[in-house]
Amino acid sequence: MAARSHLRPSPGSIPTSPGVYRFSDEHGRVIYVGKAKNLRARLSSYFQDFAALHPRTQTMVSTAAHLDWTVVGTEVEALQLEYSWIKEYDPRFNVKYRDDKSYPYLAVTLNEQYPRVQVMRGAKRTGVRYFGPYGHAWAIRETVDLLLRVFPVRTCSAGVFRGARNSGRPCLLGYIGKCAAPCVDRVSAEEHRGLAEDFCAFMAGDTGRFIRRLEQSMREAAAEQEYERAARLRDDIEALRTALEKQAVVLGDATDCDVIAFAEDPLEAAVQVFYVRGGRIRGQRGWVVDKVEDVGTGELVERFLAQTYGGADGGAADPAGAGAAAPGGPESAIPREVLVSAEPADRDAVVAWLGERRGAAVNLRVPRRGDKRTLLETVAKNAEQALARHKTQRAGDLTTRSRALNEVQEALGLDEAPLRIECYDVSNLMGEHVVASMVVFEDGLARKSEYRRFSVRGTGRNGAEQNDVASMHEVIKRRFTRYLEESSRHGEVARMGDGAENGTGGGTDGTARPGKFAYPPNLVVVDGGLPQVRAARAAMDELGVTDIAVCGLAKRLEEVWLPDDEDPVILPRAGEGLYLLQRVRDEAHRFAITYHRQKRAKALTGSALDDLPGLGPARRSALIKHFGSVKRLAAADTEQIAEVPGIGPHLARTIHDRLTGADGGSDGGVNGSGGDGARAGGRNAPDGKGG
Numbered sequence: 124m125a126a127r128s129h130l131r132p133s134p135g136s137i138p139t140s141p142g143v144y145r146f147s148d149e150h151g152r153v154i155y156v157g158k159a160k161n162l163r164a165r166l167s168s169y170f171q172d173f174a175a176l177h178p179r180t181q182t183m184v185s186t187a188a189h190l191d192w193t194v195v196g197t198e199v200e201a202l203q204l205e206y207s208w209i210k211e212y213d214p215r216f217n218v219k220y221r222d223d224k225s226y227p228y229l230a231v232t233l234n235e236q237y238p239r240v241q242v243m244r245g246a247k248r249t250g251v252r253y254f255g256p257y258g259h260a261w262a263i264r265e266t267v268d269l270l271l272r273v274f275p276v277r278t279c280s281a282g283v284f285r286g287a288r289n290s291g292r293p294c295l296l297g298y299i300g301k302c303a304a305p306c307v308d309r310v311s312a313e314e315h316r317g318l319a320e321d322f323c324a325f326m327a328g329d330t331g332r333f334i335r336r337l338e339q340s341m342r343e344a345a346a347e348q349e350y351e352r353a354a355r356l357r358d359d360i361e362a363l364r365t366a367l368e369k370q371a372v373v374l375g376d377a378t379d380c381d382v383i384a385f386a387e388d389p390l391e392a393a394v395q396v397f398y399v400r401g402g403r404i405r406g407q408r409g410w411v412v413d414k415v416e417d418v419g420t421g422e423l424v425e426r427f428l429a430q431t432y433g434g435a436d437g438g439a440a441d442p443a444g445a446g447a448a449a450p451g452g453p454e455s456a457i458p459r460e461v462l463v464s465a466e467p468a469d470r471d472a473v474v475a476w477l478g479e480r481r482g483a484a485v486n487l488r489v490p491r492r493g494d495k496r497t498l499l500e501t502v503a504k505n506a507e508q509a510l511a512r513h514k515t516q517r518a519g520d521l522t523t524r525s526r527a528l529n530e531v532q533e534a535l536g537l538d539e540a541p542l543r544i545e546c547y548d549v550s551n552l553m554g555e556h557v558v559a560s561m562v563v564f565e566d567g568l569a570r571k572s573e574y575r576r577f578s579v580r581g582t583g584r585n586g587a588e589q590n591d592v593a594s595m596h597e598v599i600k601r602r603f604t605r606y607l608e609e610s611s612r613h614g615e616v617a618r619m620g621d622g623a624e625n626g627t628g629g630g631t632d633g634t635a636r637p638g639k640f641a642y643p644p645n646l647v648v649v650d651g652g653l654p655q656v657r658a659a660r661a662a663m664d665e666l667g668v669t670d671i672a673v674c675g676l677a678k679r680l681e682e683v684w685l686p687d688d689e690d691p692v693i694l695p696r697a698g699e700g701l702y703l704l705q706r707v708r709d710e711a712h713r714f715a716i717t718y719h720r721q722k723r724a725k726a727l728t729g730s731a732l733d734d735l736p737g738l739g740p741a742r743r744s745a746l747i748k749h750f751g752s753v754k755r756l757a758a759a760d761t762e763q764i765a766e767v768p769g770i771g772p773h774l775a776r777t778i779h780d781r782l783t784g785a786d787g788g789s790d791g792g793v794n795g796s797g798g799d800g801a802r803a804g805g806r807n808a809p810d811g812k813g814g
Contacts (some may be wrong), residue, residue: 126749130190131170137163137192144192146183153212155183156494158205160469162192182696183216198472199479202425206433217426229254229267231276231323236312237305237317240267240276248661269362271301273333274322277315278302304753324403325363334363378402380460382495382703383427384503385420386510388709392423393510396431396501400458409509413696425467426672429488430478457481462490462499476733514706523699524567530700531646534683534692539673541646542566545658546707547602548650549579549594550715556722559598560715563644564707575640576718577601592658595649600662605640607666643671652677654682658684676708735781742769746778757782 142162146155159165169176169184176184195201209217230243234250242264244255267278268504277284279294279302287293287306297304305315325333337360344353391413398406412423457480466489467473478484490496528540544564551557563573579594647663649655656675663671674692675684681701682691694701748766750756756764756778764775 130184130187137166138194139163140194141196141198141201142192142194143201143208144190145208146187146216147189147191148186149188151189153208153214154186155216156205156208156212158198158201160201162194166190166192181693186216194801198469198610199475202429202469202472202476206429209430210433229326231319233316233323234255235317237277237315240271240278240319240322250325251300254323255443256705268301269365270322270325271296272362273337273359274318274325275301275303276319276322277305279306287496289586334360337363340473341660355608378460379458380462380495381458382462382498382502383424384464384499384506385423386503386506387420387423388510388705391510391513393513394423395506395509397498397502399498407505409506411509411513419468420465421468424463424465425469425473428461428463428467428473428477432477457485459483460486460488462488462495464499464503465489499745524703527567527699527703530694530698531703534645534694534700535672535674535685537646539645541644541672543642543644544646544648544707544712545602545644545652546648547595547598548708548715549591549598550712550719551579551591551594556719557594558719558722559594560711560718560800561598561602562707562711564703565708567703569710572715575602576714578722592652592654595655596652596658596662599647599649602640603663603666603668606643607668609640610643643668645672647671647673648707648711649673649675649706650678650711651675652682653686653689656684658685674755678708681705735777737774738778742767742774745769753782 139161141158143156143159144162144166145153147153151216157165169180171764173181173184176245183783193204195204227244230241231252231254232241232248233252234248242432243251271278275296278296279287280550284306287297290596291307293302293304293307293309296302297307297309303310303318305312310318321333335354341353341356341360344350378399379401380399382399384395386393391411393409393411395407395409397404400410410427418426421442457477458796459481467487470487474485474487477487490499525540527809528542531537542565546562546564549557549558549559557579559579561575561577563570565573577598578626579597582782606802623721647659651658652675656673659675660673663673673686677684677691678683681694681696683694683701683704684691694704745767746764747753750759759779761775761779764770764778765772767775770778
């Protein structure tokens with residue numbers, strides 16, 4: 124693909140003013156809307172070297188057939204116009220937030236003659252007061268059941284209300300005092316509306332007034348010796364206080380704020396919002412977004428704020444299109460303070476725009492310390508869990524996994540779907556403590572019992588420090604050397620390891636148990652670009668393993684590299700195939716980092732001495748205290764080591780041999796079961812099986 128030449132405006136024709144621009148396809152549909160402080164600088168970036176553009180941007184520019192822009196006076200006007208156009212055109216290359224679940228709201232239908240309290244989901248309706256969102260519908264019903272003692276508002280459906288009016292008999296709630304029964308004219312329409320408005324006021328945070336009023340009435344009833352009425356009022360006060368206790372106090376009583384935090388990966392992001400009113404968490408809500416375009420956290424925050432607070436009525440709109448307002452009603456949807464996990468890309472414009480929407484100043488900031496920072500961290504943890512839950516749900520679907528495997532097969536030109544995928548990643552710190560990981564996915568799911576880890580040598584054959592490419596070559600060669608050895612001992616094993624029950628396989632006679640590396644993958648994925656892929660392919664070619672496909676996944680642009688191609692394969696950004704490869708790569712990275720940290724931590728505490736017979740914690744501590752570090756201990760001779768109290772000549776010689784590698788080490792470390800012995804002596808192992 125290449126950018127269409129007629130899209131590029133003539134030099135000097137693009138103004139340097141703030142504005143909003145639109146890309147449209149050949150059918151006239153708007154596919155992307157963006158804003159810029161300087162239109163010329165922003166639009167020129169689309170027509171630089173096409174190969175240097177992000178793959179998502181390449182796709183967008185290649186799809187576009189027309190470009191136009193509108194100049195505005197200020198950055199705030201640009202933000203407003205961008206939001207309006209995104210809402211109007213719904214362009215497919217813009218970020219779109221979708222609700223991560225369907226949240227129920229407590230709604231009061233003030234647009235009816237006799238307002239009703241009920242649970243509502245879906246689109247927002249004019250004249251309905253919303254509170255929430257709540258995590259579960261039962262939480263709403265518990266709150267309503269407590270409050271109906273004090274505010275006996277109607278909760279029945281329209282059909283039940285008409286039936287009671289026609290029969291002249293109220294429903295059960297009317298008989299037990301949890302409904303004022305306007306259906307049989309126990310209260311007038313005006314009196315019932317007053318109860319509904321008091322209910323809304325209490326839910327909006329005006330709680331002290333009602334509790335004080337009930338306490339005054341209770342004292343008066345007690346003074347008049349109306350003890351039964353005083354007891355009922357006492358129970359009403361307890362019900363209100365219980366309802367309040369269900370909403371945690373997190374900040375000062377006068378604090379109204381929305382707390383917003385993001386968790387993201389290169390493909391998706393999750394955002395969570397806690398609504399705090401009167402110092403209490405009144406609701407929580409979350410969205411998940413596909414990163415259709417290349418955006419950073421600051422841009423995600425900016426667009427989320429625009430879509431959330433950009434409703435025409437000045438209240439909080441619904442980025443997912445569900446139309447549910449924030450708690451407290453439209454007039455208080457934009458609070459005086461908005462706390463975010465990262466500042467928006469254009470903070471000043473966003474602050475000014477929010478101030479215009481609210482009609483008063485809005486404090487938009489990232490809290491650095493105190494209770495607000497603690498609350499933000501809690502919201503961030505919720506966002507991380509929401510993203511992880513979303514990934515788990517997506518990966519757990521059989522149809523989705525099958526589609527992902529088919530997409531990978533088609534993109535890489537494989538003869539069959541890669542039912543077993545192995546991914547390798549190298550981790551080191553400035554060339555020290557070099558390790559690698561191997562993770563296995565079978566049928567699109569992680570198979571952790573098959574994970575392996577490698578301790579890589581610190582120097583190559585020429586004595587030069589190994590780089591990632593050489594380390595990848597070594598690890599792949601060691602893995603498939605073991606595969607060839609074990610398959611020759613036990614016979615050819617099916618790729619999915621179904622030679623015996625529970626996937627353990629068997630030999631040609633059905634009795635021998637194959638080793639840990641006897642199962643070959645359908646696809647080898649390496650974390651890296653073309654150099655790492657070619658190193659892996661070269662290692663396999665040296666061993667004669669030519670029937671297993673190899674590819675690499677580069678982090679920066681999520682490009683898939685094949686060893687024989689100079690250009691990467693670009694998988695659809697929203698496709699399941701790329702999502703599967705990314706999960707495999709990220710899991711290999713996590714596993715490698717974990718092992719690298721363990722190895723580095725052991726090195727700092729003398730791990731090479733951990734399993735040495737006759738050397739317990741006290742003697743190890745004495746050695747480290749005497750020499751200061753394992754490095755100095757390794758440089759000492761036998762006589763110097765023997766000077767340490769408690770260390771005899773024989774033990775000193777054993778320690779010296781271990782640290783200098785003179786004891787030959789042991790065969791291990793490849794599968795993580797013999798790590799320390801392999802680290803110590805594996806460098807001398809000629810067949811590559813040592814650590």
